[in-house]
Structure formats: C-alpha cells, structure tokens
Amino acid sequence: MSEAPGGAGEGSFNPYSRACPSRRFLKFLGDLWTVLVIGALYEAGSPQRFTEISLRVDGISTKMLTNTLRALERDGLVLRHQYAEMPPRVTYELSPMGQDLANVLRDVEGWATGHMQDVLDARESYDVAHGE
Template identity: 50%
Template sequence: MVTTSSGFVHPGNPYRADCPTRRILDRIGDRWTVLIVGVLGQEGDVRFSELRRRIEGISQKMLTQTLRGLERDGLVRRTVYPQVPVRVEYALTDAGCTLVEPLRALQEWSIEHLGDVSASRESYDRTD
C-alpha cells in the first residue's frame, strides 16, 4: 500500500508511471547502488575514501550523489565523527541490510551468466 501526500492509499504498482515504487526501483536498480550496498554489506562501516577505492570507476560526484540518495531513502546511515580531520563513515540501515541478499543474487547472476551474455552480444553485433 502506498499513501500519497494527499492521503490517498493504493497498492504499489511499479508498472504505473505515477507509482512511487518506480523511484525506489530506480534507486535499487542503479549499478552504483548495487556495488555500494555490496561493499557496505561485506564491510559494515566504511569511509568515503574506502568506498571510492573499492568501487573502481565511480567518480567522487557519483559516489556522493548515490550515498545521499541512499541516505535519503533510509537505506544508508552517515555518521560524522567530530575530530581533526573530520571522519565520516557510511553503513547500511536495517532496511538497507534487507537489500544485501537480493542484490548479491543479481551480482552472482551476472557473474554466472557473463559468458552467455557476452556470446549473445557478439552474435548480435555480427548481424548488423
């Protein structure tokens, strides 16, 4: 069930363009989210610089944006330690922890099917 700002309650339906579940799917289906949740699910509390080091190819800007979105959605907790220099760590919330297994399944699927997908892409590209 989804309650809108006007108080209307309706069941979530991601196939409807106006359903808020679409925004949630956009967030959790994003490749950077999958990788960030993967690292946080393995490591627990992780500093920004460690996340950036572990996730090759992610820019500082994209990591910042993705972490902010995950924090806004209640999936990641940001903790600031008032020391010099300031230390900031990120961790999954309880809700974020529930994503670890489904997203890990996607990662494992991609590894398991990498050969088949690569072969299909090569075959498709040859037909052009």
C-alpha cells in the same frame, strides 16, 4: 500517488503505473553505482569512510559517490555517522533495510557474473546474425 487496489500497506504500490513512486525507486535501485556502493558496504562488513568506499568501487567519481550516498541515506538504506573529532570523521554503513536489499542484490550479482559468458556468446551470435 498511484496505488494498486487494496489500499495502503505493503504491496500497495504499483511500479507499472507511471505515477507510482516505486517506479522511480526501482530506477534508482537499478543504477550501477547504487548497486556497487551497496555491495561495497555489504562486503566491507563494517562502517566505511568515504575514501574506503571510493577505493572499493573502481571508477566512481567523487561527485557520483557523494550523490549516491546521499540518496541511499535519504531512502533509509545507509546510515551516516559523523564524529566530533579533529579532523572530522564520517562513516557509512548499511541500515537493516539496506542489509536486506544487499542480500537480494548479491543474488542478482551472482546471476550476472555466473551468466556473463552466456550473455557475451549471445551478443556475439546476435551481432553475427544481424551484421553488426
């Protein structure tokens, strides 16, 4: 594991170093499904069942949602609650760390949707200028 100068603790990871685990984590955080699942759980404001999350995140496959929820749980961003009922019931919600991340991602989502027309205009201009 590669760490930035200064030793252990907050800020000791360096994503610009290829061996640093924060680089892989940033890649996961930048994944579309990760962002949307976190957003869906944040917007719901209460624990959600698998099907409820699936309905909120249009287009996600069952396999991808399963994999994303497992990875989020493993990283401590989502809490999974299994209830001893018949039929079995499982819910998911953001952990405190997941809530903190959701607040950051909400700003990114707002920026993206607020600038989407600018991005589309820039793409069109680029494509015209470059014959695409």
